[in-house]
Amino acid sequence: MEFVAKGLQGYFRIMLININGVITGKEDAKVSVFDRGFLFGDSIYEVTLTYDYVLFKLEEHFDRLWESAESLALHISHSRKELTYEVNKTLKQLNEKRAYVRIIITRGEGMIGLDPNLASKNNVIIICKSLPENPNWWYETGVEMIIANILRNPKESMDPSIKSGNYLNNVLAYAEAKKQGAFDAIMLNRDGFITEGTTNNIWMIKNKEIITPPLGAGLLPGITRQTLIELAKLKNLPVSEKNFTRDELYSADESFLTSSTKELVPIVKINGKSIGSAVPGPLTRKLHQIYKDHVQECVKQGKNKLFFTIFPSDSD
Numbered sequence: 646m647e648f649v650a651k652g653l654q655g656y657f658r659i660m661l662i663n664i665n666g667v668i669t670g671k672e673d674a675k676v677s678v679f680d681r682g683f684l685f686g687d688s689i690y691e692v693t694l695t696y697d698y699v700l701f702k703l704e705e706h707f708d709r710l711w712e713s714a715e716s717l718a719l720h721i722s723h724s725r726k727e728l729t730y731e732v733n734k735t736l737k738q739l740n741e742k743r744a745y746v747r748i749i750i751t752r753g754e755g756m757i758g759l760d761p762n763l764a765s766k767n768n769v770i771i772i773c774k775s776l777p778e779n780p781n782w783w784y785e786t787g788v789e790m791i792i793a794n795i796l797r798n799p800k801e802s803m804d805p806s807i808k809s810g811n812y813l814n815n816v817l818a819y820a821e822a823k824k825q826g827a828f829d830a831i832m833l834n835r836d837g838f839i840t841e842g843t844t845n846n847i848w849m850i851k852n853k854e855i856i857t858p859p860l861g862a863g864l865l866p867g868i869t870r871q872t873l874i875e876l877a878k879l880k881n882l883p884v885s886e887k888n889f890t891r892d893e894l895y896s897a898d899e900s901f902l903t904s905s906t907k908e909l910v911p912i913v914k915i916n917g918k919s920i921g922s923a924v925p926g927p928l929t930r931k932l933h934q935i936y937k938d939h940v941q942e943c944v945k946q947g948k949n950k951l952f953f954t955i956f957p958s959d960s961d
């Protein structure tokens with residue numbers, strides 16, 4: 646394989662990129678300027694991670710990837726099995742316990758023009774890199790958010806439930822947050838309801854009820870969000886998907902955000918206003934522990950299957 650021929654030394658070992666099956670280092674990872682992902686954001690992607698070498702919720706990420714593809718009529722040239730094989734091949738070379746895994750499928754390259762039929766074949770890019778533990782202070786102190794001035798794209802336009810490569814809406818909201826020294830931005834929809842953060846889902850707790858906006862508000866169906874809804878139900882904790890406004894969020898007892906790589910991060914201030922007593926709340930901590938226990942359970946189960954996912958047999 647080209648990767649081996651070049652020798653490992655030449656590459657930055659803690660990041661590897663698989664482009665259409667060929668693994669390279671950061672410097673050599675190049676895609677054509679005629680790729681529609683570059684030209685138009687005409688691509689889809691997923692982000693997951695490994696815990697102790699075990700890929701976390703790959704099936705769920707694949708479900709969402711294929712749903713995004715269907716919404717955009719973007720045909721994925723790989724089967725799930727082929728994509729699993731490529732992800733595992735890259736992770737095996739990377740050999741990091743805790744890795745960030747980004748799977749990008751672009752519609753491919755073609756003559757410049759909006760017509761999706763100009764592209765003939767997907768580009769499939771898998772970026773794997775070592776993922777340091779998140780800073781402790783996120784969980785110990787909690788983070789400050791802003792409500793962005795920019796609204797979330799309405800569902801009727803570029804539907805936020807599609808995880809496409811077009812993240813300019815989120816980039817602009819995030820830039821607002823950074824300008825104000827905040828951790829991240831929360832976006833509203835046109836009806837004044839909370840949707841989500843720029844790369845995470847938003848939650849509030851009021852009178853012990855755990856609430857997150859419904860998918861109808863216009864947001865990404867986060868895998869962490871869905872997992873937490875199911876875990877809370879299993880533990881008989883009152884959880885619901887309900888619209889809420891910025892004022893309702895300000896008056897919450899607790900708030901937090903969720904994403905695959907961040908898990909649950911307590912939110913203690915929004916637009917300078919304290920949420921509850923401006924410290925990570927007890928129910929947020931409890932939910933995070935429940936989530937962490939679930940991760941451990943998945944890792945334990947994943948270990949038993951690891952051999953097969955790294956070396957899928959040709960017969961299945």
Ligand code: PDD
Pocket residue numbers: 692815841842843844845846864865866867868869870903904905906
């Ligand atoms: N972001 N909302 C948006 C807009 C997101 O981009 C993400 C994920 C989430 C949370 O989804 P999940 O729980 O499935 O990770 C919500 C990933 C982490 C990213 O873009 O890096």
